[in-house]
Amino acid sequence: MNDTWRVPGYAEVDVLGTGGFGRVVLAKHEDSGKMAAIKYLHADFLADARIVAGFRHEAWMLSGVRSPHVVRLFDFVETPQGAALVMEAVPGVSLRALLAAENVLAPEAALTILKGSLLGLADAHAAGVVHRDYKPANVLVSREGASKLVDFGLATLDGHNGLTAGSPSYMAPEQWAGQPGLPATDVYAATCVFYQCITGHRPFEADTSEQLRAMHGGASVPLEAVPEALRPLIARGMAKDPAWRPATAAAFVTELETVARKAYGKNWEKRGWKRLATSAAALTALTPLALLTSAGTAAAPIAAAGAGTGVTAGTGVAAGTGTGVATSTGAGVTATVVGKIAIAVVVVAGLVAGGLVVFRPGDDPPAPPPLTVAMQTLSGRDQALPISYELQYPQVSGGTDAGLRQRVNDALRAPIDKRLKSVRDGVAVPSTLDMFRQQGETAALHSSARILLQTPDVLSVRYDHDLDSTVLGHTTWRFPEAFSVDLTTGKVLGPKDMFRSEILTAVGMRRLTQRLEPQVGEFCTIPTVDGYPTRKATMDAADMVGGGDHVPASTFGFTETGAEFEIRWYELGCASASGSESVALPYAELQDLLLPKFLTMLGKTAAAPTSQSTPGQPGTGATYTNARFGFTTQVPPGYAALKWTPENGEGMSFIDDGFGATLTVWGTNSGTGSGGLSPAAKMDQLVTSLEGNGGRVTVHSADSDGYTVSGYQGDGKVYYEHESIGTGSTAGLRWVYPAEYQKDLGKLVTDTVSAFKPGDLSRPH
Template identity: 45%
Template sequence: MSEWALPGFTELKALGKGGFGRVVLARQDGTGAEVAIKYLYAEHLADPRLVDAFRQEARVLAQVVSPHVAKLHEFVETPQGAAIVMEAVPGVPLSAILTAEGQLAPEAALVVLKGSLLGLSAAHAAGVVHRDYKPDNVLVRPDRQSKLVDFGIAVLAGETGLSVGTPSYMAPEQWAGNAATPATDVYAATCVFFQCVTGHRPFEADDREVLRNLHTHAPIPVGELPNSLSGLLTRGMAKEPAARPGTAAIFLAELEATAVAAYGHDWESRGWTRLAQRAGALLAVSPLAMLAGATMLAPAGAGASAGAVAGSGGVVAAGAGGGLLVKAGAILAGAALVGTGAVIVVNTTTGDDEPPPPPAVERVAMTADVRTRTENFGTFDFEGQFVAISGLADPVLQDRVNQALMGPVDGWIEYVRQVGTDPATDTPHLTTQAEIRRQDERVLSVRYTRTIESTQFGNRGGFSIRGVTVDLTTGEVLDAPKVFADAAATQAGATALEERLLARSPGGFCGGVPDEERRPLEPQHLTEPYTAGDGDPAVQAIFAADTVEFNVYGPAFGGPMACDHVPVVVPYAEVADLMTAEAAALLNRGGPAPTQRVDLGSFTLEVPAEWRRADLGSTGLLLARSADCVLDGCPGVRIIYGTTDEHVPGHFCDEAGAPDQVSTGAERIKQDLRPIGTKKAAYEEWRVTCSGGASFVERSWVLPKTGIIFVDAWNTPGLDRILESAMWR
């Protein structure tokens, strides 16, 4: 008995098989468009659990919209079979590249991680956790793009379930069967990043139980990465989910800052060079090689014939699967379709001999795509990316939004045109790279990285970062002056914003700038052109899904020219009170509790935003757990510096035990080694008895080589996680 095939499509190549189903490359008969079709095995059709899981994958793909995630075109279910019709990606799995290369240069590994985080960020913004991120599920394209695929076991964030996933990349909470969160995907992506750099997985074992213990308890192997990348590994592979970046978007901003600091602004271009070459070579001998000249799915208004499956902004016509098309709600059970880029359909029969007439063709919901523009202006040329939308019901509004999205590209070209170029010197090449940082029913945000390859614009050419955030209901551009109106109008408002930024950037925007040379943030830094190019302000804001991504030009605040652009990422919760009421309601969708980074000299700690630092004279300092408590008796963490003495417990009976009491004895109840960032501390717990009968447990972390002791007699919540994520200089 032959396997069921979706009517209207001709199978071209088998792409793969698994325990769940098979995937083929197919051509749609009516249009010539080539797609990937994932078929559920016929023997699974009688199992409601497996069929529902197959539907769930279609639901997830419908919700996650990103140029870094393979698109869903159609879902079809009949009594004879079920199929998911997806974008056919002309790329090769990262696993194939790793097999061929062994390991990647750090810049290339960072490129892989960045593309993956962009795809995961779109999933997290839709409330979806992938749960099975691994090299097989990352497709790398020769055109310097990557796509995330296979959401077969994805769940909504916060859902619990079986310990499913690929063991080599499973986070500790997955091994325990606990709730999946975006931090679960961050862990897996960091494991793959480690593998890209080193050529092997962070933890390896043949026995599953041994592997579980390694992921759950073994130290993070930071010593195998360059020092400049160890912070990413420490954060991304933290054992506790709360110690990792809360979303892929937050981690992405940290990656950008790390990559620029370690490898310069052109790190991404260099990273893609070798990666794209290898992807092209492997693609040439793969079943997808024919996609290099494949027909793309018909765009809106292109005259697609009946039976066409829509591409970006297209239509789905009756007959696109050989039967009755039912509205998406029948399969999605109310899931939002805004931004899905396709109408999901399901084939059904009604029990009658003749099916009822198909419903009318519907427009597809709004989609945003990264596209390429190429122009030659005689004395200079341009080839770069831009973002454009399609599918809005109001064509005037759609044009307004697209003009705003094209603004950073047009501005970059106009800048070079006005400055002028010398053909005798060289021909400047202008480029832009576009990244969608947020896309929902109301807001679209894009980050443009703009470059000029020419010695006429400096030793390293021209460089600029420009963000654009658009309100999709009005076409209005939301920038820092509009959102932070008080900071753009008054010095008091600018100072308040500066305090929030510095809390996330210990040591200043450029680090190491003496106080007498540091320049304060002023309103004009948000409103007036400062840098070269077409006039970027010294402080820009890109409004991403969970955070405000500030781009700060360091030299404007006393830093050397080498500081250039400094990213400062701040959760909405930390700056929402500085926004206009309208902007806060539109942009701030809640998030994790705000934190701050405290600079303690040789290391920094990320602590709750309400904590404060208080100096204790020669004995060290206190990280107080409450911002409004007095110093005496204030609960918090004592940090003792420069001591070579052993720690003697019991000094804090009068604070942690009871007033006016002293210690009458201490019994050690626990002793082991625990991490403080990349260092190991001698950890002890003592049961302390006070003179009035009160008792408490005092904990200490001793680092003898550094002369630092952390003392906690107040059972400080989350302290283990805080110390584990310490960043040493």
């Protein structure tokens, strides 16, 4: 075979460069007169199916990336005689050529190149593509000073494996290990190139690839030759662990701009462009690309020339040989997905009429890459206050919806920003700041993040916040927190998105407390006014100081096996407990508390209904008698029994989740003879509580034997309570159920009230 085959319809003008697998030429489209850069695969490789597949793969990977910072593909052509990529051509030179001429670039110029090519990587990352071969030869610098990214021959989808290959001087440790490509892999390579631009040499140099591998994997980055202001940026970008690098090129751009403005002023980019444009224009004038000044560029895909001619329209690919084949100007992250082409187009595996392999944009594209998660770290030192910080948080990449991805990342970053602000506010208090200055102390913040669970719909995360400080030494400055994000909307999920409505009540939160209590031994007690009995803390936020809704009084996240509640004992009002505790609850004890829809989002099966009864069905004679206090109640059929423990006593709840009804019975040693409240006082206390929480009391009465209160809770549910009170003990019964069942449940409620027997109340039990 020879290399005489040409893409029909184009006249070759000059050779721009050659490489190991092909050559790039400048060509003119004969009908329009527009110029294009054409990358031909060497004819010797046409018989190698693996190499030809790789050539197709290059076009396939880039076809969904549209960016002013990535060279565009117009056509992909393959016949038995040859294969070629037809691209736009804009005057410019490779960064490799620029470095060969100048050796070292001014920091502003190097930052400008890094930013432009990072924006190209960001557009690729937004489309789910990882480049995997960022190097000076694959970065083009135009006469206008803009930098562009080329050559996606080794690219993979985000999170997918590719060839264990690349350019050894710039390969990240995980790429050396053959691990799946990540956006952070490209960040590492881009930082290596940036290091070379400002120092004149690569960060690691060795005689063999094995030595290079060891250095990239374990050696410290030699930062002595780097301007001090840029060292943190390079250290971050070249972290050995990808979790400690910026998760995406877009995230790295944000950090870069902050560092550049601080070190070189607000006009750093303008100065960088000016210096680059001068050098690039001078070098471009020595190449065939100087012809583009008068001939024009290929501005749009060329129409197919018909079957057998080998010209087909495609979208968005680049190829580079280090000679500056293509650029265009622009700014910002502008990756777009066009119609059904999406991330890629499908290559038909076979020859069609005329011997062509063509792109078929009408075919369905592959599924978009899923969201992937990598850890990021916000670190630094406050410029005004004695505070240093190293705060870890997750960041997602991949997917096709940039807006959704941003909402998810904003939610994941929010706890870190809030944490930093709270410490800043604490240190900034004048008296506290004086103590820091007197002791010469710097408050060191540390936060670590851990993914508890990731499903296609939910990401659950735990943060552990620590603070190294003697001035702010109280345990409340150190705590865990957890939450879950809906990956389909970007919303932080709240209790109403997770728990059944009947659980978000006083009774439901007591139920949650009872299930958690065996995991902690016993909930602590809360101090009360002298003369009033102490009471246990609960998981009901409404019982906390300041009150609130009936929701869990701690943050919580979900794991593969259950939920993890991050209980801060001091927030529950505990008299003696301090600090915090993580308490796990398995799904076997959660399924009847959580919404079936949310369980499905977690990838779990919803619990089967606990009751097949219908509202108003009378009892069948089953009874429950408490062995300690002796009270007896009629148990409705199909109601699940759950132990309930009131202060100074014990009891039981009977629950039907089918229609949200709960019957609770109890006995306590809080009779009037043991210092307990009188029936009238207890009634007044209950009425005040109900009405204070938005409820409405319709009937209430009290006599020497007890009290009765009925009405509605703040959530609209019917509430009925009767407690018999003796000198030694008490016995009570309570019904709570939705108002829409009031008529249907009337007889059942009446039956259980009539059948309730309080037992012996003359003595404690």
